[in-house]
Amino acid sequence: MLSYRHSYHAGNHADVLKHTVQSLIIEALKEKDKPFLYLDTHAGAGRYLLSGEQAERTGEYLEGIARVWQQDDLPAELEPYITAVSHFNRSGQLRYYPGSPLIARQLLRDFDKLHMTELHPSDYPLLRQEFQKDERAKVLKADGYQQIKAQLPPQSRRGLILIDPPYEMKTDYQDVVKSIQEGYKRFATGVYALWYPVVLRQNIKRLVHELEETGIRRILQIELAVLPDSDRRGMSASGMIVINPPWKLEQQMNNVMPWLHKTLVPSGHGHTLVKWITPE
Ligand SMILES: C[S@@+](CC[C@H](N)C(=O)[O-])C[C@H]1O[C@@H](n2cnc3c(N)ncnc32)[C@H](O)[C@@H]1O
Numbered sequence: 001m002l003s004y005r006h007s008y009h010a011g012n013h014a015d016v017l018k019h020t021v022q023s024l025i026i027e028a029l030k031e032k033d034k035p036f037l038y039l040d041t042h043a044g045a046g047r048y049l050l051s052g053e054q055a056e057r058t059g060e061y062l063e064g065i066a067r068v069w070q071q072d073d074l075p076a077e078l079e080p081y082i083t084a085v086s087h088f089n090r091s092g093q094l095r096y097y098p099g100s101p102l103i104a105r106q107l108l109r110d111f112d113k114l115h116m117t118e119l120h121p122s123d124y125p126l127l128r129q130e131f132q133k134d135e136r137a138k139v140l141k142a143d144g145y146q147q148i149k150a151q152l153p154p155q156s157r158r159g160l161i162l163i164d165p166p167y168e169m170k171t172d173y174q175d176v177v178k179s180i181q182e183g184y185k186r187f188a189t190g191v192y193a194l195w196y197p198v199v200l201r202q203n204i205k206r207l208v209h210e211l212e213e214t215g216i217r218r219i220l221q222i223e224l225a226v227l228p229d230s231d232r233r234g235m236s237a238s239g240m241i242v243i244n245p246p247w248k249l250e251q252q253m254n255n256v257m258p259w260l261h262k263t264l265v266p267s268g269h270g271h272t273l274v275k276w277i278t279p280e
Contacts, residue, residue: 002120004166010048011061011097013264014238016068016081017224018164018195019103020256021240021249023081025160025191026107028246035111037154038104041144041179042164043116045123046130047088048097061097063226067263069094077256080107100162101127105134112136115151117144145179153187164195173203177210180243184216191244198237201229208277211241219277220245222253224260225270237270241277250274 009015029036050061065085068074074082084106088096098106101116108114114137118124124141131137140147148161161183165172180192198204211219225237242249257272 004168005054005120005123006044006099006166007048007052007054008058009060010044010055010099011050011065012058013060013064013224013226014195014197014235015097015099016064016260016264017222017238018240019084019100020078020081020260021193021222021242021253022100022103022160022162023084023107024077024249024252025193025242025246026104027080028248029158029160029191030107030109032158034158035109035113035156036158036160037151037156038108038112038114039147039151039154039159039161040101040104040114040116040164041147041162042166043101043118043127043139043144044099044164045118045120045126046099046101047126048099050095050097055097061094064264065097066094067266068260071263075256075259077252100164102130105131105137108136110136113154113156114138115147116140117142117147119143145175148179148183149186152183152190154190157187157189159187160191160193162193162195167197167199173207174210177207177214180211180216181214184214184243189244191242191246194241194243196239196241197235198223198225198229198239199235200231204239208241211277216243217278217280218245219243220250221273221275221277222257223271223273224257224264225272226265227269239273250276 223239227236
C-alpha cells in the first residue's frame with residue numbers, strides 16, 4: 001500500500017523538527033575533512049510546491065515552516081536548515097519546501113555521496129529528475145529497508161542514515177527496529193536518525209522499548225508535541241531518535257527546542273523532550 005504522499009504534509013511542524021536535526025547532523029559530519037554517505041531510505045519527491053493543490057488542501061506548512069520563516073530572531077542552530085530552505089525561495093517569498101534529499105543536496109560537499117530510495121510510482125520519477133545532473137547522487141526505486149542491508153557499510157566508513165517511513169502500515173514500527181539492527185550489525189559507527197509520529201503513544205512506548213532491547217547504546221530521543229497525547233486527534237507530536245548522535249547534538253537541541261516550541265505552538269500546548277533512551 002503506497003497511498004501516502006508527502007506533498008500534503010511538507011513543511012509541517014514535524015518536517016521542521018526532522019530537518020533541523022538532519023541539518024545539524026550533516027553539519028557535524030562536515031567538521032571532518034573526510035567524505036561520508038547520506039542514505040535516505042524513504043526519500044519522497046524532493047521538492048514541494050507550497051501553493052500546490054495538495055499542500056494548500058491541508059495547510060499544514062502554515063503551522064510549520066511558515067511560522068519559522070516569519071521570524072527574524074532565528075537561533076544559530078537553525079541556520080543550516082533555513083539556509084537550505086532559502087536556496088529554494090530566493091525571492092524571499094516562501095513557495096517551495098525542500099524535502100530531506102534536497103536539504104542534504106544543499107549541505108553536502110562535492111566529495112560526499114547521497115543515496116536515496118523511494119517506492120512511490122509518482123514521487124520516484126520526480127526525485128530522480130531532481131538529481132539527474134548530480135554526480136554524487138544515486139536514486140533507486142527500491143525498498144528503503146532492504147537498502148540499509150545492501151548499502152552498508154559505506155566505502156567511506158562514515159555516514160548518516162535517515163529513516164523516515166510513512167507508518168501507514170503497522171509493520172513499519174517493527175521494520176524500523178529490525179532495519180536499524182541490521183544496519184548497526186554492518187556499520188556500528190554510523191549515525192542513524194529515525195523519524196516517528198505520535199498518533200498513539202503506546203506505539204512509541206513499544207518502539208522505544210524495542211530499541212532498548214537491542215542493546216544498542218547512545219540513543220537520543222528528541223520530541224516536539226503540539227498537543228497533549230490523545231487517541232482521537234491524529235498526530236499530536238513527532239520525534240527523532242538518533243543513534244550515535246554527534247556530541248553537540250544534545251546541547252544544540254536543548255538550546256533550540258524552547259524557541260521552536262514557542263514559534264510553532266503559540267498556544268503553548270504540548271511539550272518538548274531531549275533525553276537519552278540509552279546513554280554510553
Ligand atoms: C514521510 S515520506 C518521506 C519524506 C522525506 N524523507 C522528507 O523528509 O522530505 C515517506 C516516503 O516513503 C515512501 N515509501 C513508503 N514505503 C517505502 C519503502 N518501503 N521504501 C522506500 N520508500 C518508501 C513513500 O512513498 C513516501 O514518499
